[in-house]
Every structure is written in C-alpha cells, then in structure tokens.
Amino acid sequence: MLLSGLDPITLVIIVVVVVALIVLVWGIGTSNGIKTLDLKCKEALSDIDVALVKRHDTLTKLVDVVKSYAAHEKETLSSIVSLRNGMSMVERNAAANQMTDMLNRINVLAEQYPELKSSENYKQLQNAIVDTEEHLQAARRLYNSNVSAYNRKLVVFPSSIIAGMAGAVQKPFFEAEESKRADVKMNL
Amino acid sequence: MGIYETMKKLEELRKKQRVCAGVPLVFFIGLFFAIFAQASSGISRLAPVIMLAACAALIYGFTKMGAYSKEYKALYKSTFVTGILGEIFDNVFYDWEHGFTTQAVNEFGLVKLGNRFFSEDYISASYKGIHFVQADVKIQYHSSSGKSSHTTTYFSGRMFVFDNPLKKVFSVQAFSDNFRYRAGNPAGFKMNKIELESVDFNRTFDVKAVQDIDAFYMLTPHMIESLMMIRNRYGNVGVHFSGDKIFVGINCGMNAFDGDIKRPIDYNAEREQTRKDSLVIINLIETLKLMVDESN
Numbered sequence: 306m307l308l309s310g311l312d313p314i315t316l317v318i319i320v321v322v323v324v325a326l327i328v329l330v331w332g333i334g335t336s337n338g339i340k341t342l343d344l345k346c347k348e349a350l351s352d353i354d355v356a357l358v359k360r361h362d363t364l365t366k367l368v369d370v371v372k373s374y375a376a377h378e379k380e381t382l383s384s385i386v387s388l389r390n391g392m393s394m395v396e397r398n399a400a401a402n403q404m405t406d407m408l409n410r411i412n413v414l415a416e417q418y419p420e421l422k423s424s425e426n427y428k429q430l431q432n433a434i435v436d437t438e439e440h441l442q443a444a445r446r447l448y449n450s451n452v453s454a455y456n457r458k459l460v461v462f463p464s465s466i467i468a469g470m471a472g473a474v475q476k477p478f479f480e481a482e483e484s485k486r487a488d489v490k491m492n493l
Numbered sequence: 494m495g496i497y498e499t500m501k502k503l504e505e506l507r508k509k510q511r512v513c514a515g516v517p518l519v520f521f522i523g524l525f526f527a528i529f530a531q532a533s534s535g536i537s538r539l540a541p542v543i544m545l546a547a548c549a550a551l552i553y554g555f556t557k558m559g560a561y562s563k564e565y566k567a568l569y570k571s572t573f574v575t576g577i578l579g580e581i582f583d584n585v586f587y588d589w590e591h592g593f594t595t596q597a598v599n600e601f602g603l604v605k606l607g608n609r610f611f612s613e614d615y616i617s618a619s620y621k622g623i624h625f626v627q628a629d630v631k632i633q634y635h636s637s638s639g640k641s642s643h644t645t646t647y648f649s650g651r652m653f654v655f656d657n658p659l660k661k662v663f664s665v666q667a668f669s670d671n672f673r674y675r676a677g678n679p680a681g682f683k684m685n686k687i688e689l690e691s692v693d694f695n696r697t698f699d700v701k702a703v704q705d706i707d708a709f710y711m712l713t714p715h716m717i718e719s720l721m722m723i724r725n726r727y728g729n730v731g732v733h734f735s736g737d738k739i740f741v742g743i744n745c746g747m748n749a750f751d752g753d754i755k756r757p758i759d760y761n762a763e764r765e766q767t768r769k770d771s772l773v774i775i776n777l778i779e780t781l782k783l784m785v786d787e788s789n
Binding site: 345440 | 713
C-alpha cells in the first residue's frame with residue numbers, strides 16, 4: 306500500500322538500500338563475533354600461561370626439596386625449563402612437555418629415596434602439582450574449545466568472507482602433552 | 494523394646510491409623526444418607542444435630558489419625574533408619590521431622606523457590622572422610638484465581654550437599670535437560686553457557702558458569718562421565734558446584750527413608766529399603782570421586 310505510489314527506480318533503490326543495510330548489520334555482527342572469539346582465545350591463552358607459571362613455580366620448589374634429599378642427583382635435576390613472555394604455541398607445548406618429563410624423573414627418584422617420598426613437604430608439593438596440572442588441563446580445554454569455535458567461523462561460509470576481509474588467520478590448538486597421549490595408546 | 498514388640502506396636506499403630514482414616518468417612522457418608530432420607534419426607538429437627546455430630550466425629554478421627562501417623566513415623570524411623578545410618582556412616586545426626594530451610598535451599602542454587610515448601614529427613618554425616626548433609630525437599634507453586642486453583646511441583650525428591658575439599662570454584666551449574674524449574678544466577682552474577690567437548694553431554698546437560706575456566710576445571714572428562722552416569726541412574730538431576738561444596742538435587746518425585754503406612758511392614762524389606770536409600774549417598778560420593786586419595 307505504502308510503496309504502491311512509488312516509481313520503479315525508487316523502489317529498486319529502497320530494496321538495494323534495505324539489502325545493503327541487512328548485509329552491513331550482518332557483517333558488523335559477524336565481525337564482532339569473530340573479534341569476541343579472538344578475545345576469548347586470548348583470555349584462555351593467558352589462563353594457560355598462568356597455569357604454566359604456577360606449575361613451573363611448584364616444580365622449582367619440588368626440585369629444591371628433592372635436591373635437599375638427593376644432592377648428588379644434580380644431573381637429573383639440572384634441566385628445568387624456563388618460561389618467558391610471548392612464547393609461541395609450539396614453545397608452550399614444549400615447555401609443558403619438558404615439565405612433565407622433569408616430574409616423571411622426580412617421581413622415579415622419589416622411589417629410590419623413601420625419606421623424600423614420605424616427607425610432608427614433598428607430599429604437599431605433589432598435591433600442588435596435581436592441582437596445577439588440573440588447572441593447566443582446564444585452561445588447555447577451554448582454549449581449544451574457543452579456538453575450535455573461532456576456526457569454525459573462519460572456514461564456514463559466509464562468515465569466512467568477513468574473516469578474510471579482516472585478515473583473520475586460524476589459530477593453533479594447544480596439543481595434549483605427549484605423555485597424556487601415550488596413556489591412551491593400546492597394544493592390540 | 495525388642496524387635497518383636499516394636500513390630501507389634503508398629504502394626505498396631507498402622508491399623509489404628511487406617512481405622513481412623515476410614516471410620517469417620519463411612520460414618521459421615523452414612524449420616525448424610527440418613528439426613529437425605531429424612532429430608533425427603535420433611536425437614537427433620539434432628540438434622541443439624543446429626544450433622545454437627547458427624548463433623549465432630551470427622552475432626553476427631555482425622556486428629557487421631559494424624560497422631561497415630563506421627564507416632565508410627567517416629568517408631569519407624571528409630572527402628573529402621575537411625576540404626577542403619579549409624580552402621581553405614583560416621584558422625585550421624587538425624588532429624589526426621591526437620592529438613593533444610595527455605596533460605597538454605599535458595600542458597601543451593603538448584604531450584605526456583607515456589608510458595609510452598611516442605612522438607613524433612615535431615616541427615617548430617619560423613620562417609621570415608623567426606624562430610625555431607627541431605628534432606629527430602631518438596632517445592633511447589635500454588636496459584637489461585639478465586640474460581641480455580643493450580644499447583645505446580647517445582648521439585649520433589651532429595652537434595653544433598655557434599656564437601657569437596659579438593660577443588661574450589663566460583664559457581665558452575667549443570668542441569669539435566671529435563672530439570673525444568675532451575676534456580677536463577679546465584680547472587681545475580683552473569684553466567685555464560687558452556688559447551689564442553691562431549692556432544693552427548695552437551696545434549697543431556699545445560700552447563701552455565703560465572704567463569705568459563707571453572708566449568709572446564711570442574712567438569713573434567715571423568716566428571717562428565719560421572720554426571721552422565723548419575724543422569725542415567727536417577728533421571729532428573731541438577732548439580733551446582735560452588736566454593737568447596739557440591740549441591741545435588743535428584744528430582745525423583747519420591748521421599749527417602751519413609752515406610753508406607755498403607756501396607757503391613759516386612760522387617761527385612763524395610764531394612765533393605767533404608768539401605769538402598771543410604772546407598773544413593775554413597776553412590777554419589779563415589780561417582781563424583783570426592784574422596785581424598787590418602788595413598789600418596
């Protein structure tokens with residue numbers, strides 16, 4: 306009724322403007338969605354870093370305790386990994402794996418030193434290690450979940466168009482530690 | 494009192510209660526017909542007196558019925574529940590007449606509060622070092638528009654609070670898809686919907702958390718599996734992880750630790766039923782893996 310009095314050119318212009326507006330609103334929404342997911346990935350990444358630092362600190366304390374019981378095992382305990390700001394995902398993975406290796410070596414050592422194994426300090430630090438590992442696992446799972454949602458936006462049409470225009474690139478996953486993956490290997 | 498005497502007393506109370514439930518009603522109906530028969534041949538002067546007597550009998554009957562019911566319940570609980578709870582759990586405190594307060598249930602962050610609240614069978618105890626409290630809870634919303642009234646049951650079942658010394662989180666809620674009347678956001682915090690890795694779990698449970706990381710920290714693959722097992726076993730469940738506590742609501746529509754006064758008591762069957770009701774608590778503690786591992 307309202308549009309019946311308009312000439313065809315005006316009608317076409319109105320349709321084009323409406324369609325352009327819809328596309329613009331969708332584009333802004335999708336772009337914001339991608340940015341929000343990007344932000345969530347970054348937040349989750351900082352959770353991983355916090356968990357890694359906590360694990361590193363606890364491991365350092367544990368190494369000190371072990372050294373006080375097994376001073377001559379310097380070689381076994383010397384290569385504790387160092388963390389720094391702005392590590393890549395590969396470096397983070399490597400750091401997490403190195404820390405797990407160190408922890409395994411400490412566990413093997415503790416078997417040889419019953420006094421160490423039964424000391425209260427050692428037990429407390431072992432519990433703290435378990436807790437930091439659980440925090441790290443939670444951070445890893447949250448990060449991977451966010452990365453999965455983010456990467457999906459980047460590859461699925463039509464949001465991939467906006468992602469391409471914004472220059473967004475896929476993010477790498479934080480892989481499960483090698484030792485954790487080894488746990489599920491089955492010999493058939 | 495020995496077991497034989499206790500069982501005899503229980504049966505006696507049960508029969509008295511049944512009689513009290515039946516006789517006034519029969520008496521009232523009989524009188525009603527008598528009045529109706531007399532009224533058809535002209536209004537009797539005796540009619541109001543008979544009606545009054547019938548009402549008095551009815552009130553007396555129901556009062557006695559309530560008293561017998563309470564006495565039966567008290568004897569039943571002391572015979573079948575208190576002892577078995579003491580055998581299974583440590584540091585048992587049991588109060589069958591009282592349960593959780595409305596305020597406590599509100600703080601559990603599980604169910605919406607209606608305007609009718611009932612709770613009984615409060616148990617505080619510990620199992621393998623894990624302290625818990627539990628009670629039967631019924632929450633309803635009753636509305637009346639003058640002409641008609643309507644009652645919706647929000648929750649009818651058991652609620653549990655377990656200590657969880659190993660893990661602390663701000664607030665993570667997980668409700669099975671059929672748990673309808675859920676509590677709002679605890680303390681008004683904005684909660685995010687969380688999707689976990691398991692498609693099956695995401696289909697069965699709705700998870701919300703104030704901080705996303707808390708959900709992933711609490712709902713480990715083991716916990717996801719445990720919640721799925723609990724859902725499969727009990728059907729309709731809500732779980733809220735808050736601070737160092739886990740609140741669990743099983744909306745099964747039934748009360749625990751109660752005998753059926755309508756049927757005669759079987760000593761062994763009642764003991765078995767109480768054990769089964771207690772095993773639900775043990776099962777939850779073990780399935781949720783709340784025990785502190787003392788081995789290392």
